[in-house]
Amino acid sequence: MNPKNLTIEKVQEALRKEKYICDRSLATVVYLSISMGKPLLLEGEAGVGKTEVAKVLAEIMETKLIRLQCYEGLDANTALYEWNYPKQMLRIKLEEVGRRDRGAVETEIFSEEYLVKRPLLEAIQGNGATPPVLLIDEIDRADVEFEAFLLEVLSDFQITIPELGTIRAKARPYVFLTSNRTREIHDALKRRCLYHWIDYPTFEKEREILATKFPEIRERLAGQICSFMQQVRQMNFYKRPGVAETLDWASALIMLNRDELDEKTVQETVGCIFKYREDLHHLEEEIAGKRIDLDAEAKASGAQPD
Amino acid sequence: MEISDELILENVNRFAALRGQGTAPNVLAFSRVLKELGIKIGLSQTLDASRALEYVDVGRRADFQAVLRSNLVSNKEELALFERAFDLFWRARPPQESFTETSDIPSLPPEEPQIEQGSGENLQDLLESFSAGESGKDGDAEQIPIPTYSPSESLSKKDFSDLGIEESRAIRRAILMIATKIATQVSRRKKRATKGEEVDPRSTMRKSIKYGGEIIELARRKRRIKKTRVVLLCDVSGSMDCYSRFLIQFMYGLQNELWGVETFVFSTSLSRITHLIRSKEIAGALERISHSVVGWSGGTNIGRSLATFNRDFAPSLVTHRTVVVVISDGWDRGDVSVLEREMQALKRRCYKMVWLNPLLASDNYEPLCKGMQAALPYIDHFLSVHNLNSLVTLGRTLQKMVA
Numbered sequence A: 001m002n003p004k005n006l007t008i009e010k011v012q013e014a015l016r017k018e019k020y021i022c023d024r025s026l027a028t029v030v031y032l033s034i035s036m037g038k039p040l041l042l043e044g045e046a047g048v049g050k051t052e053v054a055k056v057l058a059e060i061m062e063t064k065l066i067r068l069q070c071y072e073g074l075d076a077n078t079a080l081y082e083w084n085y086p087k088q089m090l091r092i093k094l095e096e097v098g099r100r101d102r103g104a105v106e107t108e109i110f111s112e113e114y115l116v117k118r119p120l121l122e123a124i125q126g127n128g129a130t131p132p133v134l135l136i137d138e139i140d141r142a143d144v145e146f147e148a149f150l151l152e153v154l155s156d157f158q159i160t161i162p163e164l165g166t167i168r169a170k171a172r173p174y175v176f177l178t179s180n181r182t183r184e185i186h187d188a189l190k191r192r193c194l195y196h197w198i199d200y201p202t203f204e205k206e207r208e209i210l211a212t213k214f215p216e217i218r219e220r221l222a223g224q225i226c227s228f229m230q231q232v233r234q235m236n237f238y239k240r241p242g243v244a245e246t247l248d249w250a251s252a253l254i255m256l257n258r259d260e261l262d263e264k265t266v267q268e269t270v271g272c273i274f275k276y277r278e279d280l281h282h283l284e285e286e287i288a289g290k291r292i293d294l295d296a297e298a299k300a301s302g303a304q305p306d
Numbered sequence B: 001m002e003i004s005d006e007l008i009l010e011n012v013n014r015f016a017a018l019r020g021q022g023t024a025p026n027v028l029a030f031s032r033v034l035k036e037l038g039i040k041i042g043l044s045q046t047l048d049a050s051r052a053l054e055y056v057d058v059g060r061r062a063d064f065q066a067v068l069r070s071n072l073v074s075n076k077e078e079l080a081l082f083e084r085a086f087d088l089f090w091r092a093r094p095p096q097e098s099f100t101e102t103s104d105i106p107s108l109p110p111e112e113p114q115i116e117q118g119s120g121e122n123l124q125d126l127l128e129s130f131s132a133g134e135s136g137k138d139g140d141a142e143q144i145p146i147p148t149y150s151p152s153e154s155l156s157k158k159d160f161s162d163l164g165i166e167e168s169r170a171i172r173r174a175i176l177m178i179a180t181k182i183a184t185q186v187s188r189r190k191k192r193a194t195k196g197e198e199v200d201p202r203s204t205m206r207k208s209i210k211y212g213g214e215i216i217e218l219a220r221r222k223r224r225i226k227k228t229r230v231v232l233l234c235d236v237s238g239s240m241d242c243y244s245r246f247l248i249q250f251m252y253g254l255q256n257e258l259w260g261v262e263t264f265v266f267s268t269s270l271s272r273i274t275h276l277i278r279s280k281e282i283a284g285a286l287e288r289i290s291h292s293v294v295g296w297s298g299g300t301n302i303g304r305s306l307a308t309f310n311r312d313f314a315p316s317l318v319t320h321r322t323v324v325v326v327i328s329d330g331w332d333r334g335d336v337s338v339l340e341r342e343m344q345a346l347k348r349r350c351y352k353m354v355w356l357n358p359l360l361a362s363d364n365y366e367p368l369c370k371g372m373q374a375a376l377p378y379i380d381h382f383l384s385v386h387n388l389n390s391l392v393t394l395g396r397t398l399q400k401m402v403a
Helices: A008-017 A024-036 A050-060 A085-097 A102-109 A119-125 A144-156 A187-191 A203-213 A219-234 A243-255 A263-272 A277-288 A296-301 B005-014 B023-036 B043-055 B061-072 B076-089 B096-102 B120-140 B153-157 B165-183 B201-211 B238-257 B282-292 B302-317 B336-349 B370-378 B388-402
Strands: A040-044 A065-069 A081-083 A115-117 A133-137 A158-161 A165-168 A174-179 A194-198 B186-192 B220-225 B229-235 B261-266 B270-272 B322-327 B352-356 B381-383
Touching (some): A008 A024, A024 A040, A024 A194, A024 B043, A024 B061, A050 A174, A065 A119, A119 A165, A194 B061, A219 A243, A243 A263, A263 A277, B005 B023, B005 B076, B023 B043, B023 B061, B023 B076, B061 B076, B238 B261, B302 B370, B336 B352
Parallel strands (some): A133 A174, B229 B322, B322 B352
Antiparallel strands (some): A081 A115, B186 B220
16 A cells, blocks of 8 residues: 555554455554554553554555564664674685685675675665565563663664665655553653554444454354453453453354353353453452353343344 | 543543534644644644545444554553543544443543642651561561671661661672672674674675675674663652661662662752762762752652653653652652653653562552552552662562663
């Protein structure tokens, strides 16, 4: 898709076509980020589809997705570039046989052929016709030093390699950053980004997501799942389930040929939603105490089982 | 949220003069209003916001709002305030129904429960009943083996509130253990070092060139030691009286075992006592503190004390590596909104916020008092300090945090 004739509606429609259901405000910021060439920082609880936005967008723009997964200790060598040492050594050894000038060998082994490109450099060089989508995932996991480094890259979109010179982006990549908010991102980095908070979906939206991803799902089951999720997210769990868990669960239930939720089914499949022992225990208590209503949705809308 | 509609309106009117024809001056005025309300906005963001408006149909209010929001707000906590300010500033407010697109924005948190703050005497009763209820129940609390300290069995379950000075040695040893753990944390980042364990291929390669590619010198690297700072803010007001002795022990112990600890006490005002307890002998330290700290065992004003800290000390003491530890029961007689604002400011500056509450240990304790309620959202770790076991838990948490 050409970024020139993009509109908010087109973004939303395209995302929907790729089975990503989003509200208009998210479509607006995605559209803005592409049109303005400004990175987009997506924050939200785990499993609400932050990473998915970038993935789907790469498909829509028919371009490459370059992903940089952040972790503690991530440094410029792993994010930007590194020299291919074994290859360089081999070359030097081979050169020993001939009697070439040492300077010439040095220039040669520090040429692009001996460079290992890491995600950031790759994104800036961008080989395709359309610039790639660069996804910097879970930026909150990287340490602050890396954030400062990223700030530099994101403001100039150029990288200087002492041995090679400066590499400039021909066209700016579409940059998406995600954060789970395990720590606060520095203001300077935030200032360079558009910001959007992705919340848990509403009942209707989650149901739509389910219907899109699993067209075969029974309406009653979908309603029950979503209403269960809405209730559970109000409660005090250590890790509240996101949309990713809803989808996992739905797929499991379909696989098991269940048409509706009952207590037994929930207990059998609860591993899809909760991954901590404390949470499993807590859920058992909530169910035993009748604080979760499995038929809440059916009662509210008066839906008939199909 | 402590900001009232009146305050927002007041600011809207204040910057009314800036408003004019066209969107640009209005956007400028609007971001000034937001700034005044405490949302951090840089000039580049304001410029980007008005530039961004060229890309959308400003006639669609929801889109217009989304554009401004994504450019001007960069924090989840500020979203609600933004929505309110937006509605008041761009007044021609359409009916609520047309706003369904933005329905995913979190609404304001529900009003906090109004809890009557007890008088001094009642407070004392309350504390006593908590302590009494504890001695029986603590048996089934998690048992953490402390290998370096065996005679602590009985002591480890005993409430610190009734601890004698002679038992303080045991506490010191527990603190020593915690402190060493924290001080020797290693970073995942590496630096070059002549005696490092790992070979650094990058610089080995570089060095080998001068020998014509023959590897003669191996460059090495090792992991860095992280220097984590700890700032202790300790409540010494009346309601914390029965814990005071232990708290001084704790502060004294931690500061003397760990590099880079700064210690403060507060009640109605804040005092820095780092220099007072920098000595090898605790009795003398106790003496000095009691002489120079104003308001010991008095009332509490956590918000004001934190404000003093944020203004005078935080800029030089608190960095992204600093763990801030507040020790308080959260009974606050000051303005709760001040407390909330200052907690938020401090949270943004520091690495992790730990709140130690001696009352937390009791089973029937819930952080209901207003001060605690206001502070809770900004706390990373809410732990109890009431006996030796809880200290060990604290040690583990601190260790995980700096790891």
